[in-house]
Amino acid sequence: MTDRNLVSIRPFLANLAGLIRMTEEELTSLMHLVKALNRHMAHQQILEEGTPSDRIVVLIQGTACRFRRLPNGRRQITAFLVPGDICDYRFLSSGSVGQNVAALSPVAVARIPVESFVAASEKYPVFMRAMLSASAVDDAIMREWMISLGQRNALQRMAHLLCELELRMRRVGLAENGSFPFAATQADLGDALGLSSVHVNRTLQELRRRHLVGMSKGVVTLHDVDSLMRLALFEPRSLGYERAGRPNVAIQ
Amino acid sequence: MTDRNLVSIRPFLANLAGLIRMTEEELTSLMHLVKALNRHMAHQQILEEGTPSDRIVVLIQGTACRFRRLPNGRRQITAFLVPGDICDYRFLSSGSVGQNVAALSPVAVARIPVESFVAASEKYPVFMRAMLSASAVDDAIMREWMISLGQRNALQRMAHLLCELELRMRRVGLAENGSFPFAATQADLGDALGLSSVHVNRTLQELRRRHLVGMSKGVVTLHDVDSLMRLALFEPRSLGYERAGRPNVAIQ
């Protein structure tokens, strides 16, 4: 299952192979686990919390988010998903979906049966190790969001998010010169950063005024990554990518 | 290794067994994996991010927290740990510690060699499944903190935290009638909830004024859990305990 309708699962392979080195054979085998490619329109929900599921769902193309709604109607976006990301890791411990996932742009998602992934991991233990590493990175990013929400002001939060996204997009080969596609509205950004959409607007204006960031038509451009990182108190190591690459003694 | 110095690892067993049903034999075997009990004084750091490690560290007694420091000196507490909690799950994917953990009161921690845990999981797959479920619960709690930081005001955050702690303590048999030991200062609570210690103080006063909560000498008492839950927008299911109990098709 490769490149059907001109969609490539390469970001997914790049994501996992970026965490744990894999041989050509392993990469090929991993590729063949992908059983279907689905498309969703923007605003469509891809996964629903609590639903039974026997698949691993991977975002391949477009932008998506995880979110949760409160009884009072407010929404918190708990993660942005970029191509290569696993939508939900609950399959590691349960047969049901752990959180809501929605498309923010038209997206393509790949599906891998959990059963066949587990089976393949018997032959290639590197698969499960890579998956657990990816899950650990996911955790680290989540923790960094908590820190943003708790300790950074609006400008720093926005700057940090953009630095994070640029790094993640670059890892899967989708960012060039600090420029990458990203399809969240200012309201979405607000729900992610714990800000009102009005204040998101003013924050972005300030970043533009300082010649740090440009945003138009779903493409983000970081003009001065260094200054942005300093402003954001961004520490690339905190996303946990490099540590994840180390040999893993835990699960063989 | 049981009850040395009158310390029981029961909370740990209760925690895992509460996620996945285990037989007596399995529980006994799990108990015997614990190789050492250490004590730490309040304010002492138990784990340091990035350090190599080949152990699973479990809090057995007392209160601890995970935290991260920003370059500007601010600190975000990313989790409170109660007896039975695994301090850090990074061992699942890496040979190093994923985050800082510090004692908030005098604590006792148990140590399990990763190697022996993995070996035992070969014989009792339920161990690894329980560990992954525990990790998933940990994630769910983290997500709920993000939602608090992003969408709830000070009063709701505090109320939500207390509901969460009561539930977790009750699960391991350490809460009675809404009352449980908990040893964070108001400054600690502030660093967890993204509030200043001054505002934590005023928030607690308000909760006392409404006859919802009492706090003294390291013991928290929830006088009216229902009202508190309503105020907090607390949804017990969101912590992911019940779902984690389902039979797991993923890792056998």
Next chain:
DNA sequence: CGCAGGGTTGATGGGTATCAAGAATGGTGG
């Protein structure tokens, strides 16, 4: 007794939310 850490209180200001309205933008059907 004196000290340090933690809790409490008041005053002031700032960072963001909220409300309201208008301006762009983009997609859709005639």
Next chain:
DNA sequence: CCACCATTCTTGATACCCATCAACCCTGCG
């Protein structure tokens, strides 16, 4: 191709939640 509509973005005014600063109090403890 244009008119229209919904969505998104933008701007201004106002209010409030909470941070910060600065004392002071209380308690436990060496």
